[in-house]
Amino acid sequence: MENVLTPPAGSPVDFAWLIPVVPALSAGLLLVFGKRLGRLSSAVAILSIGFSATLSTMVFAFLQAQPEEGRVFVRTLGTWLSVGGADGLRVDWALLIDPLASVMLLLVTWVGLLIHVYSLGYMAHDERNPQFFAYLNLFAASMLILVTGSSFLTLFVGWELVGLCSYLLVGFWFERRDYATAAKKAFVVNRIGDVGFMIAMFLIFATFGSLTFADVLPAVSTAATGVLIAVGLLLFVGATGKSAQIPLFVWLPDAMAGPTPVSALIHAATMVTAGVYLVARASPLYLEIPDVGLLVAWVGAATAFVAAAIACAQVDLKRILAYSTVSQLGYMFIGVGVGDYTAGVFHLLTHGFFKALLFLAAGSVMHAVADETDIRRMGGLFSKMPVTAVTSLIAVLAIAGFPYTSGFFSKEEVLASAAARPGAQGIWVLGILVAGMTAFYMARWFVLIFLGSPRWAEGVRPHESPPSMTLPLVVLAVGSAAGGLLNTSPEDGFLHHWLEPSVAAFAADGHFLSEGLLLGAALGVAAVGGLLGALLYLRVDVATVGVGGGARNAARRRYYVDEVYETIVMRPGRAMADAFAAFDRRGIDGAVNGLARMTAGVATVGRRTQTGFVRSYALAVLAGTVLIAALFASGVVFGGIR
Amino acid sequence: MLAEYLPVAVLFVIAFLFVALSLLVSSKLGPSRPNPVKNAAYESGIIPDPETAVGGSRFPVRFYLVAMLFIIFDVEAVFLYPWATVLRDLSWYGLAVMGVFVALLFESYYYVLRKGGLEWD
């Protein structure tokens, strides 16, 4: 961030501002003329996002052509806000195009494009799909503003806009009441996080007199540590809100009420990773305050563990993926927390691939089995929908960290840096455990859906989805499989060098275990978990636990596996799920509702003063006069003292 | 010279207490036997209640209307006095300015006239 260049005219970076603008324009177009365009609207949307994708690729290529130290560009479009004259605050409409932004651009635009294509088939029967595509475009534009923002303020603008769009998209099918409430919950929780962000911004401005990364980040070492700690914590509060970390993660599973492509785009690939991106972007700041970083890592680890445990006990195929997203986000925060920002971003990218793939596969499955979401009522779908099955198998292997899949490299790197960071060994242990649990519940997910005996209801005719839906699956599957090539090893991987100009480097000092042991431990635990899950759930009697029926009684008589399984897996998972559901009710909802109730209480007291009688109002005016006189008196005394 | 105003604040309070006290005392000591006549609004001795009005008919609101108009046009004339005292110094310019003022006054008069504000029925 030291030497910031202005892009040469005519270069792709010079036109980078079109990347967010074009989808925004198309969104506006669709919102106004959507009804008239009809089927054409989806084409418009896909073309616009496709344009952005191509341009971002060109930007990426351009950056790669530049010398190592000359890859940070700021493209200024014009003044947005200039307050207080020359010496005052001045915020430009400017894009910060650096390696970090470029990879984020690639992720957002390409995954976005694939999901647009997928929606073509998925939303085919919805009469409001122009509106839907408009929202998707709007979201893409906001996310692109977020990742290219050149200052905390522009980033915040995108930050708020993505929140708004996810609000609109989750509430898209608002005929069903719980969707609306879920949307409201998401919005409220995000607002809580935003307060932290806003206050952090004002603190930053008060300290550094500017909000642009180029001014603030190089200067962090000059500021007082206390201020830095405050800023870091407040920013992290914002990040927890947006990226669904403890204690603010409850909204994400509820947000699964939205359409599946939305879950894939917003709640898996892009928006929820904004918090990680923020921390990575502010890496010089967090480098100054390693203890806060450690806290971030611990929160991430705890979240990862809890979410994984809950995921083991879920039966809704989308909720499982939701909790797994939360858990994987925890991994990312471990990465950025312990100071290996490259690892965090790396896991962000690979996760973007395989989690999006998993969600899209889930959508395809729901299509096949008439919107059934209970995985105990599926099974044996492999033969019915081979493409979906194979692709999601790849995704499952990737997320479980099967060797040489994308998830393998990124997860290993995160864990290795956790092990390398003094005082973070506990985090590493947790991480290993979570790896095993991840393998377990993903295996359960896959087996219960695709293998075993068919358990779906009568009259359901499972069928493979149309090409418009399977094609994105295939592409993403390739990504999930080969994505690891981005950064094959922490030392000399491509991504490692690529991100050097953007994020602070990781100061690794000696692992407390040898590389091999680390790797072995992780792989071993993961393998055990995965096999356990697979073998356990291939048994029909376990698969049907909780569904009821003869098989279950047979199981109880013959193998007692029911109880075993119940005690080992379901009970703790359910317990934790219940605990956190309770925490959600009492804690988060409680906090929110409590806040609301408190406000309402104060209000009901306050509104009593609003009696409607003129004379009481006049009395209030008089009382106010006396109050002011008293304040003045105190002030005068104060002034007298001075 | 400002010091001499300081008692004002004090006397402010005293006056307030005096008024409040007298009101309180009167309300406590004085017999309170309210009846409709007492509670009725005092409007120059006219009973406001439409039912029991004099002559059985509602009291004409024209009364207030004309009274208000009179007040307005009467009070506006107050500006003429200070103006008159310095008319010599102001000379024609002052005359012109006051002419504008009076013209505006007449405009409103014309307005009232057109709106029928001065007709009794």
Next chain:
Amino acid sequence: MTLLAQIPPLQIPDIAWSAISPELVLFGVGILALLLDTAGPQRLQASFLVFGFAAAGAGYIALSTEQSVLPGLVGLAALGQFALTAIWRDRPRLLSALLAALGFAGAIGVTTWQWGAYSGRLVGADAATFVGTDSLLGGMVAVDGVALFTRVTVCLAGLVTVPLSFAYAEERRIHRGEYYPLLLFAATGMTLLASSADFIMVFIAIEVLSLSLYILAGFAKRDLNSQEAALKYFLLGAFSSALLLYGIALVYGVTGSTNIAEAGRAFSSLDAPQGMAVAAMALLIVGFGFKTAIVPFHMWTPDVYQGAPTPITGFMAAATKAAAFAAFLRVFVGAFAPLQWSWTPVLWVLAALTMLAGAILAVVQNDVKRMLGYSAVAHAGYVLIGFVAVNRAGVSGVLVYLLIYTFMSLGSFGVLALLERRNHKAMAIDDLRGLGRRDPVPAGMLALFLLSLAGIPGTAGFVAKFAVFRAGIEAGHAALVVIAVVSSVIAAFFYIRVIVAMFMEDVPEGVAAEAPLAPSTGMSAGIAFSAAVMVAFGTVLPFLLVDLADQAATFVS
């Protein structure tokens, strides 16, 4: 005799009429509209008469002085009104509406002309004669940045209010001839208040605008709510202006002058803060605080906003605030700046109270107009932040905030007026359920205005909030800004509640399908204009607005 001896010999003030030319335009057009309305069938003759007089006057000016711009304008205006009368001879309402719009536009034009002259770029007149921070008309009127900016704000508000009112008033059968003249007179009072440099002028201006607004609030003669609103506004307004007047009297007593600047100088030369001065400042704060709806002088606000005709409510909320805050600025931040150590803490506390009380009380409201009334209170609190930060950034923040708030308020109330026209009743939040489905465009507009009021980034409201918050931070009032952020989060709840009701809830069964919305040209134009301004100042050119405000804020040293 001693008294007469003390009186200084009288000197005639050199009256630079152009200093109050916007007021003259507004007032003149108001009188004209009234005249043409009362002329009845003889409208055309009356108009011709006016035309003749105006032309004669213009010719006289042109002959006596070498000026050609001003007489030309006057002549054109006269010609224009004659033409309008000739065309719409038998449509008096439309005629007066058009005249009013013309008047507001003209006032804006004149003000920009003044602005040009003010910032040195002469537009056809000798700048020195009528502009500059020094007060004019015998120390009565100050033509400075704040005055000009606020004049523009007020006139824009009026310009938007006229089209919003037309169809609404028609439908409620309150479209009497006095409507637009009263609007113009109120605007006259506001612009005068914004540019008054003398407490006498302050009092007169406040009364002019208040009296017009009392009548406008009670314009629906047969509607009890409207009457009640008017009566409450009137009684409390008269009460508070009496208090203000007493404050003015005390200032005059202490300083021996009613001129704001002189009074400020005399105040700051007081060695020790002394009883009368403090009482005077307290009473002044009460007077201004009432007009700007600051807690605890806010209690009339929700009632009056709920009862008054909706377009008028929007106008009141926007323009009155702007004007009163401008005068407030000139008196305290301008003249009493040396005493800020004494009054800043007071306003600090009031700001905190106002933000919190406004936001919290709005949460439990059901009537949308009432809710917006409370939110108006909260916004007054946000403006106060820029106020207690006694610096240039603060002043410019206040100006920006008020201009943007004008459009937010007019837009939201305009949409409400549109809906009331259809439903023939005040809108409760439940009545808005499913609106996003039935009429997406107005619902979307309302959502836009509400989001902007909530200060979501990307909307103009965020720019406004950011400007004042920043000023507060710069002045070291971080705690106040934190309170403001909390308050705005609380506020987000109830704005979002309305949006949720519109877009995410469906019409409950058993509710009769409403007639399709019949938006009038005027209303849609007004709303669309406000929305366009929202978006423009939110996204691409806030810097323009902020620069203007910064220029305007120069009068604070």
Next chain:
Amino acid sequence: MIVPAGHYLVLAAALFTVGVVGVLVRRNLIVMFMCIELMLNSVNLTLVTFSRVNGNLDGQVLSFFVMVVAAAEVTVGLALIVNLFRLKASADADDVDALRS
């Protein structure tokens, strides 16, 4: 004998207070209204006194305007009250409480 200015001020202050209290305690709209007028006129007295003390005419000028404004207020106020009386057949301030939260 010449009365010191302080007395006028005190008298004015007392009148003003009477007006304020009247507005607060009386329920009849017209009486409340008269109390407001009383406040305004007491301020007039203050202004004239100060004008004499300060030896300039500003105060008296302002008091002129106050008179006119008071008259205008009378007109508007009475009009409102009369209209309300027509609608409700009551001039009691506490009957006017339909608008409340």
